[in-house]
Amino acid sequence: MRFENKFLLEAFQVPSEVSTGVSPYFDLLPPDKYINSGHRFRTYARFQSEDKEIIRLPHSKFIQSADINRVLGGVERDFSEMSREMIETEEFQHLLKSFMERTGAIDDHSVVDVHQIRVTCDHDSTSAPAPEGIHQDGFNYVGIFCVRRENISGGYTQIYSSPVDQHPHMNTVLEENQFVILNDKRFFHHISETLSSIEGKKGVRDVFVFTA
């Protein structure tokens, strides 16, 4: 092909029933044992396309290099397994397929990692959805999908061209049922800290993070 376009960034809205379908499974998430904050819950699964079908790969440990993750790089993390029942829902399958189609993983058989993450926060102490700061995940593509955002101040999704940029190219609140996919080789990203917007109530931010 003479002219080949390069994927940079895409954002889209999915039907609201998608979040409704997967949301209950976030209440069942086990704590992320690698961040001892009491505010972070998480599971993990891996997928790959095979003859146009998407199959779940056997559970494995997750490791990022110290160059990429300055907080937990080099640490082998054995996250809890994602609920099979949730994975089989039409809603989750829609999200997974959307990510794989947009990034080409459905055709090139790239392994897709999915992290199901809840970060909670209080009114008087912040939580950091991205404790590593402005970062890359070390893949070709990263997708963030917001399932639930309740009583949250902050938690901006920010896209940068370098880790020392003062101002993000994009600084937006990912609302429920919004999906953003970015070229992880080209951009850096960060999620700003969150506070509960209602005194005495917890703030909850539920997301899926996809990488390929």
Ligand SMILES: [Fe+2]
């Ligand atoms: Fe990230």
